[in-house]
Amino acid sequence: MRIITLINKQQLNNFIDSQEMSQFLLSWEWGKFQEKTGKKIIRLGVESEVGELFAMATLIKKTLVMGKNYFFCPRGPAIVKSEKLEVKSVMEFLFNEIKKIAKDERAIFLRFEPQFKIQNLKFKIQKTIDIEPSKTLVLNLKKTEENLLKEMHQKTRYNIRLAEKKGVEFIIADINRFEDFWRLASQTSERDNFCLHDKNYYRQMIETDGVKLFFIKYKEKFIATGIFSFFGDTVTYLHGASANFDRNVMAPFFLHWQCIKLAKRQGYNYYDFNGIDEKKWPGVTRFKKGFGGFELNFSGTFDMIFKNNWYNVYRIVRKIRRMF
Numbered sequence: 001m002r003i004i005t006l007i008n009k010q011q012l013n014n015f016i017d018s019q020e021m022s023q024f025l026l027s028w029e030w031g032k033f034q035e036k037t038g039k040k041i042i043r044l045g046v047e048s049e050v051g052e053l054f055a056m057a058t059l060i061k062k063t064l065v066m067g068k069n070y071f072f073c074p075r076g077p078a079i080v081k082s083e084k085l086e087v088k089s090v091m092e093f094l095f096n097e098i099k100k101i102a103k104d105e106r107a108i109f110l111r112f113e114p115q116f117k118i119q120n121l122k123f124k125i126q127k128t129i130d131i132e133p134s135k136t137l138v139l140n141l142k143k144t145e146e147n148l149l150k151e152m153h154q155k156t157r158y159n160i161r162l163a164e165k166k167g168v169e170f171i172i173a174d175i176n177r178f179e180d181f182w183r184l185a186s187q188t189s190e191r192d193n194f195c196l197h198d199k200n201y202y203r204q205m206i207e208t209d210g211v212k213l214f215f216i217k218y219k220e221k222f223i224a225t226g227i228f229s230f231f232g233d234t235v236t237y238l239h240g241a242s243a244n245f246d247r248n249v250m251a252p253f254f255l256h257w258q259c260i261k262l263a264k265r266q267g268y269n270y271y272d273f274n275g276i277d278e279k280k281w282p283g284v285t286r287f288k289k290g291f292g293g294f295e296l297n298f299s300g301t302f303d304m305i306f307k308n309n310w311y312n313v314y315r316i317v318r319k320i321r322r323m324f
Contacts, residue, residue: 020233041059109305128301224254
């Protein structure tokens with residue numbers, strides 16, 4: 001085995017595309033988006049002596065206090081599923097290289113979300129709070145539209161048909177409609193009491209290849225919107241918002257149904273609602289589950305610790321910040 005720096009977009013994306021339910025957070029495009037927001041990106045691969053890539057990680061360098069940093073590897077590292085490969089040896093080989101790079105980058109830990117089970121790795125690893133949701137809801141788009149509708153909750157089908165009767169429109173938009181998105185996102189943030197990223201973060205996201213912006217229009221006004229990733233074999237819901245008025249039109253139901261149909265027409269196999277949790281987000285989870293589908297569970301988020309003392313300082317600071 002050998003470590004390589006992945007500098008070829010096609011090689012990296014082809015590897016991720018080969019995985020069922022492709023994870024866009026590992027894609028070349030998502031790394032470029034992170035670079036535009038000011039992050040350093042390191043793309044590593046593990047390949048055989050004949051050049052066969054069988055594991056990779058996209059590392060996002062994030063800043064901490066006092067000149068320290070950490071690496072974040074969302075939905076990764078990823079590894080080819082094969083009986084010929086021993087996951088433990090491949091991951092230890094990759095993690096050894098990351099540990100070396102961490103020294104030069106002043107990174108005190110690696111935060112990662114493995115697509116494999118943690119199996120007695122020789123590094124100090126501990127579970128931490130989830131960054132990406134550890135549970136999501138996925139629709140199999142290889143089913144017919146009729147079957148997809150049939151498997152929905154009766155109330156969800158009713159709300160979709162209600163929106164249709166009201167005459168709402170599904171609008172495919174672009175960055176020129178960013179201010180409309182931001183207006184709806186700001187209303188939703190204030191109404192539902194959650195924090196937004198800064199404005200430029202969403203602007204850069206919408207301008208990323210493979211990311212699409214949609215609206216629902218009613219009586220000449222935009223009343224719902226969503227940002228979606230179209231990558232590999234999967235369409236993933238990223239962010240959504242809705243107006244404070246005309247909520248009885250049920251626009252979010254119609255938005256997702258139209259996006260599901262679009263994804264199906266374009267040949268995608270899966271539609272990922274991107275996160276459910278009945279305790280944290282009971283209303284959102286109930287809404288998403290109304291569309292049917294199956295639950296997909298991930299291992300969660302882990303920290304591989306390089307500098308114990310600095311990591312303990314980081315945990316104390318994080319705990320104090322969460323108190324306020």
